[in-house]
Amino acid sequence: MRKQPSISDIAKKLNISVTTVSFILNGKAEEKRISKTLTNKVLKYVGEVGYVANHLAKSLRMGKTHILGLLVEDISNPFFARVAGAMEDIANKHGYRIFYCSSNNDTAKTKELIKVFEERQVDGYIITPAENIQDNIRSLLANKNKVILFDRFFPEIDTSYVVVDNEGGAYLATKHLMDQGYKNIAFVTTYSSQTQMAGRLKGYEKALKKNNLEQYIKRVDFNENNEAIIGEICSFFSSNTHLDAVFFATNYLGIKGLEAIKRLRIRIPTELAVVSFDDHDLFRLHSPSITAVAQPIQKMSESLITILLDKIEKGGLLQNQQVVVSPELIIRESSSAKA
Amino acid sequence: MRKQPSISDIAKKLNISVTTVSFILNGKAEEKRISKTLTNKVLKYVGEVGYVANHLAKSLRMGKTHILGLLVEDISNPFFARVAGAMEDIANKHGYRIFYCSSNNDTAKTKELIKVFEERQVDGYIITPAENIQDNIRSLLANKNKVILFDRFFPEIDTSYVVVDNEGGAYLATKHLMDQGYKNIAFVTTYSSQTQMAGRLKGYEKALKKNNLEQYIKRVDFNENNEAIIGEICSFFSSNTHLDAVFFATNYLGIKGLEAIKRLRIRIPTELAVVSFDDHDLFRLHSPSITAVAQPIQKMSESLITILLDKIEKGGLLQNQQVVVSPELIIRESSSAKA
């Protein structure tokens, strides 16, 4: 860490008080009626020695850190990385910085990281909650912390959140496959019962029921390693050869699924039509390109930051806000009409 | 922010001094010979009220924040996202947190973010430097800050850094194309003269010169929008139809290049063999799969954190360390032997 001059060093050097220096540094020179001469002299000296304010001291004194804690599931998932990048931009414009952490959807790690955020006195929390952390969220809320959930939420807790319409998106995707003439449509998902996964499952089921089609649901264990998951998907396809379409519940499932399809040399879409939730560069450039349910990343990021900063800056007066954004079905080659 | 009990609140409540509470909280009870009875009483009470230490005050007092500032080019680029994720894991294990920021390889933004890191009193800096920020790096160093550069460096400044052997990787990739029988090999890169790009160019040139093959270098402006870059690449291919192979200097160029190739309906590898620097999920799953020069992400992340933490914890005694890791050529379908 830099051995920086402090305000009091500057004051001493210039034979004035720290109060004066502080006022000038904070642009309150005019308001506090400090002479132009003194102001300029101080500013000049400050520039020469390269003074940099110690934000730690400032935060401690003011009770605000201008730091937001962002807990995502996995920063190396492009969906979360892009949302994080977009939020960072917006937050920076408002003078806030972001602490990112990845929870890997692990409950223990999530609890630990929330504690770290508390210790660091973040002004607000943006959390992609893992399962079973309701009590931690409640306790944050009870202590008047500013919290907004993202990607999934807890219906039993009154919080602000921003999520995509998972059920609607899944319905749209499944209906699209049916409209294209597919009848034996599988759904590949995880064992998670979190709202986003439950919603996607519900959308799938609803669409199928409406047309009296049979459901083929394959769940994989997200905690298994890559190979094991791909293996699971392979054997699912191998033992269900009458399937003519598959809908993957997330982009990482979609990617693993494509890997499985590639290994089995199944042809898309002639032998199997494919749709995935969440868009990805890979889906756009894959041959054939893959139809996807895209989440409006910029819009979600803006809502998240705006609502949270409002909460922080306007205090506890505001009601919690729940935002459900609409996904967009991007139709590509992998779901062209059944021959 | 939470209205938490402070150490002095606890001391007051329990009718003991803050010193005692602080010692107990920091596990120094035994060392300071505080009675087991008192220790347990304090620990019990602390647990009940849910005390969380204020790290801000701790940092201010101790002169250490246990925060690392990480400035990457772009957090939504999977290469940087994966490195960041790996570093986060390692740093957390050592009790450090990371502030990420994306510079977008912009000089002004980089300068601004370095200043933010200074204000936040980070204990160490991990920087993917943009061009023309030598003076800022020098000034950080002059002020005894702990700094390590990453992905690229400044030969004229004595710093620690971790980079991949760019020249060697590019040489390997180009030689591989030649070995497979390709003769008119293009290199698509940016206008950047940073070390990583210069190294890749040099590796390409060296390999071609050795076999007396002609160079076809296409530079694109990274600041242009996506469409413009793809358009540039399209017209480059269209007006150089004798090319039989192309080597993309980065993964984002590779992705844009594949988009261009797809639009032009050029067949890989029969009409054009393809290799890209940096691996990517997309390259693995593309049809045909794309040969890539992969950087050893885990290894680089470990070196970066280890060297930086050593510097921080062992003070200025250590020499700067320069680590150059070897890339790995992952051969896939896009560069199979020329027919």
Added chain:
DNA sequence: CTGAAAGCGCTTACAG
């Protein structure tokens, strides 16, 4: 117009 002083929540040298 400007300054002396308190206080944010910690840690720790010093004293007993």
Added chain:
DNA sequence: CTGAAAGCGCTTACAG
């Protein structure tokens, strides 16, 4: 075994 007090670098109410 335990406590009173200084100090990290700021901001700001209060006084003049």
